[in-house]
Amino acid sequence: MRVGFPHFGNVYIPVKAMTRRLGAADGEVIIPPPITQRTLDLGVKYSPQEACLPYKLTLGSLIEACELGADTLIQARGTGICRLGYYAKGQEQMLQDLGYNAHFLTLDVSHNKFISIMRLIRDMSNNIPWREIIPAFFFGIGKLFALDKIEKVVQKVRAVEVEKGTASRIYREAINAVDEATESKEVKEITKEYIHKVIQVPKDPVADPLKVGIVGEIYVVIEPFANMDIEVELGKLGIEVERTMTLSRWIKYSLFLNYLGVDEWREVHKLAGPYIDHDIGGDGWESVGEKVLYAHEGFDGVIHLAPFTCMPEIVAENIMTSTKEDIPVLAVTCDEQQSKQGMLTHLEAFVDLIGFRRRKREHGRRV
Amino acid sequence: MVTVGIPRALLYYQYYPMWKVFLEKLGAEVVVSPPTNKSILNSGVTRGVQDTCLPVKVFFGHIIALVGKCDLMFVPAVTSLGKKSYNCSKLIGLPNMARALIPESPPLLAPEINCEKGRYNLYRNIYAVGRYFTSNPFKLKKAVEEGWASNLDYWNKMSDEKITPLQAIDGKLSTDVNASSFTVALIGHPYIIYDEYVSHRLISRLQKMEVKVVTPEMVSQEELDAATRRLVGVPHWLFEPEIIGAGGYYLETGVDGIIIVAAFGCGPDSMMLSIVEHRARESEIPLLPLSLDEHSSEGGLVTRLEAFLDMVKRRKRVCV
Ligand code: SF4
Numbered sequence: 296m297r298v299g300f301p302h303f304g305n306v307y308i309p310v311k312a313m314t315r316r317l318g319a320a321d322g323e324v325i326i327p328p329p330i331t332q333r334t335l336d337l338g339v340k341y342s343p344q345e346a347c348l349p350y351k352l353t354l355g356s357l358i359e360a361c362e363l364g365a366d367t368l369i370q371a372r373g374t375g376i377c378r379l380g381y382y383a384k385g386q387e388q389m390l391q392d393l394g395y396n397a398h399f400l401t402l403d404v405s406h407n408k409f410i411s412i413m414r415l416i417r418d419m420s421n422n423i424p425w426r427e428i429i430p431a432f433f434f435g436i437g438k439l440f441a442l443d444k445i446e447k448v449v450q451k452v453r454a455v456e457v458e459k460g461t462a463s464r465i466y467r468e469a470i471n472a473v474d475e476a477t478e479s480k481e482v483k484e485i486t487k488e489y490i491h492k493v494i495q496v497p498k499d500p501v502a503d504p505l506k507v508g509i510v511g512e513i514y515v516v517i518e519p520f521a522n523m524d525i526e527v528e529l530g531k532l533g534i535e536v537e538r539t540m541t542l543s544r545w546i547k548y549s550l551f552l553n554y555l556g557v558d559e560w561r562e563v564h565k566l567a568g569p570y571i572d573h574d575i576g577g578d579g580w581e582s583v584g585e586k587v588l589y590a591h592e593g594f595d596g597v598i599h600l601a602p603f604t605c606m607p608e609i610v611a612e613n614i615m616t617s618t619k620e621d622i623p624v625l626a627v628t629c630d631e632q633q634s635k636q637g638m639l640t641h642l643e644a645f646v647d648l649i650g651f652r653r654r655k656r657e658h659g660r661r662v
Numbered sequence: 663m664v665t666v667g668i669p670r671a672l673l674y675y676q677y678y679p680m681w682k683v684f685l686e687k688l689g690a691e692v693v694v695s696p697p698t699n700k701s702i703l704n705s706g707v708t709r710g711v712q713d714t715c716l717p718v719k720v721f722f723g724h725i726i727a728l729v730g731k732c733d734l735m736f737v738p739a740v741t742s743l744g745k746k747s748y749n750c751s752k753l754i755g756l757p758n759m760a761r762a763l764i765p766e767s768p769p770l771l772a773p774e775i776n777c778e779k780g781r782y783n784l785y786r787n788i789y790a791v792g793r794y795f796t797s798n799p800f801k802l803k804k805a806v807e808e809g810w811a812s813n814l815d816y817w818n819k820m821s822d823e824k825i826t827p828l829q830a831i832d833g834k835l836s837t838d839v840n841a842s843s844f845t846v847a848l849i850g851h852p853y854i855i856y857d858e859y860v861s862h863r864l865i866s867r868l869q870k871m872e873v874k875v876v877t878p879e880m881v882s883q884e885e886l887d888a889a890t891r892r893l894v895g896v897p898h899w900l901f902e903p904e905i906i907g908a909g910g911y912y913l914e915t916g917v918d919g920i921i922i923v924a925a926f927g928c929g930p931d932s933m934m935l936s937i938v939e940h941r942a943r944e945s946e947i948p949l950l951p952l953s954l955d956e957h958s959s960e961g962g963l964v965t966r967l968e969a970f971l972d973m974v975k976r977r978k979r980v981c982v
């Protein structure tokens with residue numbers, strides 16, 4: 296069995312760590328190459344035209360995994376409300392048409408997530424005992440937590456660093472270092488070391504950066520290729536970015552705390568309540584609530600990332616136009632037609648707008 | 663008497679008889695917006711954000727058309743009718759979008775219909791609607807039962823007599839196409855294919871071209887469900903039977919051609935279409951995918967239709 300899975304943010308890092316720990320033979324787990332223009336082109340070519348970007352990118356990524364010899368593919372599935380439930384159906388058919396005889400294993404990401412992930416690992420690992428699987432699993436996700444922790448600092452520093460690009464460079468080094476680490480202790484040390492490095496980056500002492508929150512559909516929010524590296528671009532423009540949605544948060548809650556009755560979105564859902572009080576699939580409900588949250592927290596703006604034709608996010612966008620919390624929202628449509636230049640133009644105009652609003656507000660207060 | 667407005671759009675085509683009976687039995691007067699026209703379309707299009715699909719924009723137009731004509735607006739959020747299949751997010755969030763975008767609308771009667779949340783939740787939501795009109799639970803129960811019964815009649819009538827919602831609701835006469843030489847299945851959401859303005863009167867146009875048109879509503883629910891299962895297994899969306907199931911059914915029973923009408927910007931359509939297309943290629947039945955948006959021109963549509971029908975005719979002659 297040669298297992299492949301689609302590239303999605305840093306997911307490959309824990310998978311790699313885990314398979315090494317469990318002593319998988321070479322080639323038993325195929326790490327998908329990072330998403331490139333080629334991945335996108337493949338996905339676009341073989342997807343229905345109006346499929347959402349995450350569908351196209353994961354299809355492209357799975358094709359690349361098949362090219363590397365994968366014969367078993369993992370794809371997310373949800374009995375949730377969105378198209379996710381359709382991914383495996385459509386993609387399996389397409390891969391067969393292309394002549395890859397790959398078998399799909401789906402991972403239920405809407406119910407009993409912890410159990411379904413554990414089962415999947417066990418099914419694939421030829422019945423390695425639980426006492427080996429569980430520590431390997433924690434070692435793997437420990438890496439994700441480490442990276443997200445470093446990234447949080449990077450998001451702040453990017454906005455105020457003197458030499459643009461330094462923090463991002465250090466972050467890339469950190470990803471590699473964490474990826475290489477073989478012990479949990481080592482991961483912890485690396486985390487400390489790199490956070491320190493990022494904090495040490497020379498900064499503009501008087502900068503008081505504008506702050507924006509990023510909301511939207513999970514795949515395009517987390518995978519930098521899908522959002523054209525919007526966080527890095529915002530950093531270049533001197534904007535501090537915050538984003539609630541991270542892989543480690545998803546894992547922390549979906550796999551553990553939800554079982555204890557903790558709902559990470561309770562607060563956000565409550566804030567969305569006056570406008571929408573029920574789930575609409577995908578991440579639409581959360582997007583509305585997070586807009587309200589960022590407005591309450593005094594952010595200068597919100598960037599809403601939505602794949603083209605994404606149903607839940609279109610609902611969210613329509614609702615967001617008229618919440619009484621007044622905070623500028625820039626909707627960015629993510630699809631293969633969007634040019635980076637076009638996005639940058641929109642970003643710059645948006646930054647001007649929120650900068651103007653902040654100045655007006657501060658001025659107003661002084662008078 | 664309280665007047666309740668029902669927008670003639672989206673789920674209207676599937677549930678109008680039930681809604682009407684239900685509301686009338688509760689003592690309300692029902693008004694329905696006029697069939698889609700240019701000003702309805704235009705007023706709807708200017709409300710929603712640009713990427714919103716056409717049918718939802720049309721729906722907004724219908725709400726606007728009812729403003730001032732009713733005291734309450736009936737806009738249920740139909741999330742799920744059980745069996746783990748759900749509606750499109752936009753239908754689930756419909757009342758919320760309407761409230762946000764059309765502040766001048768009278769208050770919405772917007773029960774969430776979500777059978778996945780259990781009976782209690784469902785009853786409670788229906789009860790919340792009934793409270794506007796009556797405090798008598800028996801009256802409410804009766805209204806629900808009679809409403810449901812009339813919808814069952816409606817569905818049966820369409821599949822038994824092979825007629826469309828327009829004929830079943832408005833008593834529109836069908837153009838007689840007795841001498842028609844071939845049959846084309848028209849597949850799509852009811853709110854697209856039966857909205858004569860949005861679909862550029864596709865059905866009557868085809869009938870004038872002497873084509874016998876069959877639609878998803880002319881097949882019984884059981885057969886649609888079975889065909890869906892054969893093609894994709896357990897349906898994930900509520901409307902898979904009417905698109906995938908109907909597509910599969912007509913491909914299996916044999917028609918001369920299939921026309922699938924999708925709304926531009928419709929997420930689910932794009933996925934379902936590719937599955938039916940795949941199947942059509944296997945059975946070598948010609949298929950014409952049409953995508954409609956607010957800019958689609960009648961001329962372009964007619965040209966494509968004629969070309970398609972020519973091909974269907976040629977094929978048929980060769981085969982015979
Ligand atoms: S939430 Fe949006 S992007 Fe995700 S599957 Fe649904 S339509 Fe696609």
Ligand code: SF4
Pocket residue numbers: 606715716717718750751752753851925927928929930931
């Ligand atoms: S199913 Fe398609 S056409 Fe219908 S509301 Fe959803 S996106 Fe719009």
